[in-house]
Amino acid sequence: METRFDPFDEMLLPQSGVRAPYSAYQQWFSNEDPSRLGKKAKEAEAFFRRTGITFNVYGQAAAQERLIPFDLVPRIISNREWTKLSRGIEQRVRAINMFLHDIYNRQEILRAGIVPVNLIANNAAFLPQMMGFSPPGNVYTHIVGTDIVRTGEDDFFVLEDNARTPSGVSYMLENRETMLQMFPELFSQNKVKPVSDYPKNLKRSLAACAPRNCSDKCTVAILTPGIHNSAYFEHSFLADQMGVELVEGHDLRVVDGHIAMRTTQGYKVIDVLYRRVDDDYLDPLNFKPESMLGVPGIMDVYRAGNITIANAPGTGIADDKALYSYMPEIVEFYTGEQAILKNVTTYRCSEADTLKYVLENLAELVVKEVHGSGGYGMLVGPAASKKEIAVFAEKLKANPANYIAQPTLSLSTVPIFVKKGLSPRHVDLRPFVLVSPEGIDITPGGLTRVALKNGSLVVNSSQGGGTKDTWVLED
Amino acid sequence: MLGKTAGGLYWMFRFLERSENTARLIEAGSRIALTRSTDTISDWRSVVSTAGVRSGYDAIYENYTAEHVVDFLLRDPKNPSSVMNGIENARTNARMVRTALTTEVWEAVNENWMAMKDALKRPVRDTELPSVLGEIRRHSALVRGALHGTMLRNDIYDFAQIGTALERADNTARIIDVKYYTLLPSASFVGSQLDNVQWETILRSVSAHRSFRWLGEGEMTSSGIAAFLILDTRFPRSLYFASRIIEENLGYLAKDYGTRKTSHDMIDAQLSKLRAHNIETIFDEGLHQFIVTFIRSNNAIGAQIEQDYRFNG
Numbered sequence: 020m021e022t023r024f025d026p027f028d029e030m031l032l033p034q035s036g037v038r039a040p041y042s043a044y045q046q047w048f049s050n051e052d053p054s055r056l057g058k059k060a061k062e063a064e065a066f067f068r069r070t071g072i073t074f075n076v077y078g079q080a081a082a083q084e085r086l087i088p089f090d091l092v093p094r095i096i097s098n099r100e101w102t103k104l105s106r107g108i109e110q111r112v113r114a115i116n117m118f119l120h121d122i123y124n125r126q127e128i129l130r131a132g133i134v135p136v137n138l139i140a141n142n143a144a145f146l147p148q149m150m151g152f153s154p155p156g157n158v159y160t161h162i163v164g165t166d167i168v169r170t171g172e173d174d175f176f177v178l179e180d181n182a183r184t185p186s187g188v189s190y191m192l193e194n195r196e197t198m199l200q201m202f203p204e205l206f207s208q209n210k211v212k213p214v215s216d217y218p219k220n221l222k223r224s225l226a227a228c229a230p231r232n233c234s235d236k237c238t239v240a241i242l243t244p245g246i247h248n249s250a251y252f253e254h255s256f257l258a259d260q261m262g263v264e265l266v267e268g269h270d271l272r273v274v275d276g277h278i279a280m281r282t283t284q285g286y287k288v289i290d291v292l293y294r295r296v297d298d299d300y301l302d303p304l305n306f307k308p309e310s311m312l313g314v315p316g317i318m319d320v321y322r323a324g325n326i327t328i329a330n331a332p333g334t335g336i337a338d339d340k341a342l343y344s345y346m347p348e349i350v351e352f353y354t355g356e357q358a359i360l361k362n363v364t365t366y367r368c369s370e371a372d373t374l375k376y377v378l379e380n381l382a383e384l385v386v387k388e389v390h391g392s393g394g395y396g397m398l399v400g401p402a403a404s405k406k407e408i409a410v411f412a413e414k415l416k417a418n419p420a421n422y423i424a425q426p427t428l429s430l431s432t433v434p435i436f437v438k439k440g441l442s443p444r445h446v447d448l449r450p451f452v453l454v455s456p457e458g459i460d461i462t463p464g465g466l467t468r469v470a471l472k473n474g475s476l477v478v479n480s481s482q483g484g485g486t487k488d489t490w491v492l493e494d
Numbered sequence: 495m496l497g498k499t500a501g502g503l504y505w506m507f508r509f510l511e512r513s514e515n516t517a518r519l520i521e522a523g524s525r526i527a528l529t530r531s532t533d534t535i536s537d538w539r540s541v542v543s544t545a546g547v548r549s550g551y552d553a554i555y556e557n558y559t560a561e562h563v564v565d566f567l568l569r570d571p572k573n574p575s576s577v578m579n580g581i582e583n584a585r586t587n588a589r590m591v592r593t594a595l596t597t598e599v600w601e602a603v604n605e606n607w608m609a610m611k612d613a614l615k616r617p618v619r620d621t622e623l624p625s626v627l628g629e630i631r632r633h634s635a636l637v638r639g640a641l642h643g644t645m646l647r648n649d650i651y652d653f654a655q656i657g658t659a660l661e662r663a664d665n666t667a668r669i670i671d672v673k674y675y676t677l678l679p680s681a682s683f684v685g686s687q688l689d690n691v692q693w694e695t696i697l698r699s700v701s702a703h704r705s706f707r708w709l710g711e712g713e714m715t716s717s718g719i720a721a722f723l724i725l726d727t728r729f730p731r732s733l734y735f736a737s738r739i740i741e742e743n744l745g746y747l748a749k750d751y752g753t754r755k756t757s758h759d760m761i762d763a764q765l766s767k768l769r770a771h772n773i774e775t776i777f778d779e780g781l782h783q784f785i786v787t788f789i790r791s792n793n794a795i796g797a798q799i800e801q802d803y804r805f806n807g
Contacts, residue, residue: 070597071589071604246589255592265593269807270498281497283649283803284751 027171027431028443029094040095040492043208048092048441056091056436059201063089066200072193073252088485089194090435091201094446094467095209101491104175105450105461107359108165110350112452112459115182115337117353119159123149123333133348138341144390146298146333148305152322154331155230156456161293161329162221163452164188164465167360169431176361176428177346178447182337183330184295187466187486188451189253192217192260194466194488210493212463218260220453220460221293227455228327229290238287240264240280242271242294244312249481254295268296271314278317278326291327292317298332340389340423341367363428369420377424378415381408384424386415399476401427430476433487435469445470447478448489463491499591500653501805506587506603507657510637513580515665517630519545520567520577522698524623526691527560537695538563544672544699547575564623569614577630581610594650598640606633649750652743653803659743660796663736664789669699670723671785677716678781693719700731720781721773733788734768740795741765747803755802760795764788 025033030041037045064086067073073084096104121127122139129136139145164185166178195214199206226237243254245267258265270280271289279286294301300310305318320326336342344365350358366373366384377384386398398411415422434441450465467487468478478484523541527534538558542551547566550573555562569578585607592600609629618626645651670677676692693714697703706714706722726732741761748754776784800806 068608069601069605071592071600246586251589255589259593264496264499266496267498270496281804281807283495283497283500283747285804 026429026443026445027169027174029169029431029433029446030092031434031441031443040097040100040490044093044095044205047205047208053438053440057438060089060091060436063091063197063201066197067193070193071252072189072256087190087480088471089197090469090471090485090487091198092434092436092441093198093205093488093490094433094448095490095492096464098492098494101463103359104167105463107175107177108167108450108452108461109459110354110356110359111165111177111180111346112160112163112454114346114350114353115163115180116157116159116454118349119182119331119334119337120153120157121353122336124151124153128349128352131352133352134342134345138339138345139336142336142339142342144298144333144335144339146336148318148322149331149333154228154321155324155327156228158228158329158454158456159331159334160337161225161228161331161454163454164449165452167448167450168363168428169448170429171431174361176363178363178428179340180337180343180346181449183335184297185449185451186250186253186295187449187468188217189256190486191451191462191464191466191489192256194486195464198488209490211490212493214462214464217451217462218257220462221257222261222263224453224455224457224460225291225293225327225329227457228329230324230327231290237290238263239291239293240266240289242266242268242292242296244296244300248295250295257293268310268312268314271317273314273316273320276320276323276325278314278320289326291329293329298335301328301332335390338390340365340387341369341420344423363425366424368415368422368424374415374419377422378412381412381415383427385427386411386422386424388421389423390421395481399427402476427476433467433469435471435485435487442473444473445476445478446487464489495594495649497804497806499594500649500803501800502587502591503594503650503653504657504799504805506584506591507654508661509580509584509587510603510634511658511661511665512575513577513584514630514634515661516545516567516575516577516580517627518701519699520564520623521627522695523563524560524620525698526695529691534560540672542566544669545575546668547573550574560620561617564620565617568618568626578610578614581607596640596644598644599637602633602637602640606637609633647746649747652746652750655743656740656799659736659739660792662731663733663740663792666700666723666731666733666736667785667789667792669696670720671782671789674782674785677720678777690714696723702729702731705729717773717777720776724776724784725768725771725773734765737761737765737768737792744799755798757795757798757802760791760798764791764795767791 030037032038067086067089073086118128128134129139160182162185164181164187166181168176168178170176191214222239225239229237239261240263241254241258243251243265245251255265264280266280271278274286277288278292279288296312299307300312302313302315302318303310304315318332321328344367347358347362366377368374368377377386382400384400388396400408430445430447432443433446435444446467446469448465448467451462453460467489468480468484469487470476470478471483471485519541523538526537535558538560542548542558542563545567551566554572566573567576570576571579573579585603588595588600588603613626613629641654673692673696694703696719697706700723702722722729722732724733727734729735744758744761748758
C-alpha cells in the first residue's frame with residue numbers, strides 16, 4: 020500500500036528549486052507581483068461568470084449555478100512524460116473497444132475465463148439490446164476521458180476509464196483561453212502544445228464514424244437533457260464550437276427509418292448523434308418508459324444501421340469499478356502486450372475473504388460504489404470519522420457486491436496560488452481521447468482537477484474541487 | 495435551424511421587450527404620482543391594468559400603493575410580466591439557443607441578468623428607483639446594440655426581430671386599450687389639466703413624449719396622440735411601424751426558405767387594414783373596438799408563426 024506521507028510534488032523539489040518542466044515558469048513567477056496575480060485571479064472569475072461557464076449542482080435549487088474555481092498556476096507536463104502517458108492511454112482505449120465488441124458478440128474473454136461471466140451477465144450496465152450488433156466502424160467509445168493519477172516520478176495510475184460520457188473538456192478549452200488572455204507572455208516563453216483543435220477534431224472524428232458514407236455532408240448533432248443538466252454549459256459550448264445543432268429529445272423523431280430533427284423547414288436527418296444522455300433515458304420504448312429525455316424508437320433505428328450513437332449504448336459496462344480490477348488482464352488479452360499504465364490495487368468486496376479484509380481496514384481505504392461517479396456515495400477512510408466509517412460498514416455488509424475498495428493513494432501535488440504565494444494541493448488528470456476508424460487522437464494535456472482544500476484528496480467539482488490549465492511542452 | 499431554436503429566439507426577445515416595457519410603465523406611473531397631489535390610487539390601478547396583470551395583483555394586495563405596485567411589477571416572482579421574470583425568462587431562452595447567438599449578445603443578456611439579480615434582490619426604495627430603472631434601460635440597449643452590431647442578418651435575426659415587434663405592438667395596443675376613454679374626442683375637455691396629465695402619461699409609457707413634441711404637428715389633441723400611436727410611419731412603437739417590422743422579417747423568411755406561410759397572409763391583412771384607415775375612420779368605427787380587434791389579430795399572428803415554423807411540434 021502506498022504511503023500517505025510526503026506526496027510527490029510535480030513542481031517543487033523536496034529541498035529547493037523546481038523540476039525541469041517548470042523552470043521557465045518559476046522564473047516568470049518569481050518576478051511577478053503577487054497582488055497583480057491576485058487581481059488577475061479575480062478577473063478570471065468575472066470572465067467565467069460573464070460568459071456563463073457554470074455548472075449546476077444536483078440537490079441544490081434549479082437556479083443555482085456555480086463556478087468551478089480556476090487556479091492560475093498551470094500544471095506542466097514534459098513531452099517525455101506525455102509520450103509515455105499517451106501511449107498507455109491509447110493502448111487501454113483500444114483494448115476497451117475490443118473488449119466491448121467481444122462481450123456484445125462472441126464473448127471470447129468470458130470463455131477464456133479471464134473475466135467471470137456473472138460480472139457481465141448480472142451487470143445493470145450490460146445491455147442485452149446490444150448483443151450481436153456491431154456499431155459503425157466497430158467504435159464503441161468515441162469519446163473517452165481517462166482519469167489518471169500520479170504518485171511519483173514515473174508512477175502513473177489509471178483511476179477510472181470514463182468510457183461512458185466523460186465531461187470537462189469545455190473547461191480544458193476555456194482554461195487555456197483564459198491563460199492566453201491573462202498571461203500571453205508565458206506562451207512565448209514556454210512552447211505549449213495547443214488544445215484548441217479539439218472541437219474540429221471531435222467533429223471530424225464523429226463524422227468518420229457515420230453509418231454510411233456521407234463525407235463532409237454528414238449531419239452531426241449533440242443531444243442534451245436540457246438547460247437544467249449539470250453539464251449544459253459544456254453541451255452548448257461544444258455545439259457552438261463544432262457548428263452543429265444542440266437538440267433535446269423532443270426535437271427528434273423517427274422519420275422513414277431515420278432519426279430526424281424538427282427544423283423551421285421540416286424534419287432533417289441526423290447521421291451521428293453525440294448524446295449526453297444516459298443509456299437508461301435514451302429510448303423510452305427500449306429502456307425506461309417514463310423518460311422524457313430520449314427518442315422513442317432510436318434503438319431500432321440504431322440497430323438498423325441508420326444512425327451512429329456516440330458513445331455506443333452499453334459502453335457503461337467498461338466503467339464498472341469491479342470490472343476495472345480486471346483491466347490489466349483485459350489489456351493483455353486483446354493487445355498481447357503488458358499494460359503500460361498501472362491499475363490501482365482493487366479489492367472486490369463481493370469476495371468473502373476480501374470483504375473481511377476491507378471491513379477490518381476501512382480507516383485506511385477508499386471505498387466506491389461499482390456504478391458510482393462524481394465522487395458521490397464513496398468513503399475516504401483516512402478522512403472519515405469513526406461514526407461515518409461505522410455507518411458505511413453497515414451499507415457495505417448489506418450489499419458487498421455493490422462496492423470495491425482501493426488503498427488511499429498519495430496523489431501528486433501541484434502548487435496553487437494563494438495569498439502567501441504557492442501552496443501544494445492534490446491533483447488528478449483527465450486527458451480527452453477521440454476514437455474513430457481513422458485512429459485514436461489524444462489532445463495533449465487535458466483537464467487537471469485540483470482539491471482546493473489543503474490535504475484533501477477529493478478533486479470532484481461537485482465536492483469543492485477546482486481546475487488548472489494543463490500544459491504539455493513541445494520538448 | 496431547429497424549430498425550438500426559432501421559438502427560443504422569438505420568446506427571448508419578447509421577454510426582453512416585455513421587461514423593458516414594464517419598466518417604462520413604472521417610470522410613467524411614478525412620474526404621474528409625483529405630479530399629482532391628490533389620490534393616485536386610480537393611476538396605479540391603471541398601471542397594473544396596462545401591464546395586463548390586474549388579477550394577479552388583486553390576488554395579493556387589497557389596495558394600490560406605489561410601494562406595492564412597483565414591487566409587484568419589478569420583482570414579484572408570481573407576476574409573469576415582472577421585470578425580473580422577463581429578464582430571467584429571456585436568459586433561460588438565451589441559454590437554450592446559445593448556439594444561435596454571438597458571444598456579444600449572450601454576454602449582454604447574461605450581464606443584464608446578473609446585474610438585475612443583484613439590483614432586485616430586495617425591494618427597491620423610491621430613492622433608488624430612478625437609477626434602477628435607468629439600469630434596466632441601459633442593459634436592454636446593450637442587448638439590442640449587440641444584436642444589431644454582431645448578428646448575421648439571417649433567419650436567426652428575423653425571429654428575434656419578429657418577437658420584439660410582436661411584443662411591442664401588443665404593448666402599445668394595450669396602453670391604448672386601457673386609456674382609450676381619455677383619447678375619445680367626445681370625452682375630452684380640450685386643454686384641461688386632467689387630459690394633459692393623462693396624455694403625458696400615455697406618451698411617456700411608450701417613450702414618445704419627446705418625439706411627439708418634436709414632430710410638432712399641431713397641438714396635443716386626443717386624435718393627434720391616437721393617430722401617432724396607431725398610424726405613424728416614423729414612430730418605432732406605433733402599431734403600424736411594429737406591424738411593418740413583422741411583415742418585413744416574415745418576408746425575409748419567405749425569401750430565405752422559398753415558401754410563404756399562413757402567417758404571411760395574416761400580417762398582410764393586418765397591415766392593409768391599418769393602411770385603409772385614418773384616425774377619423776378609426777373613431778367612426780370605434781376606437782375601443784378597433785384596438786381590441788388589433789390585439790386579437792396580433793396574437794393570432796404570433797400563434798400562427800409558432801405553427802408555421804414548428805416552434806413546438
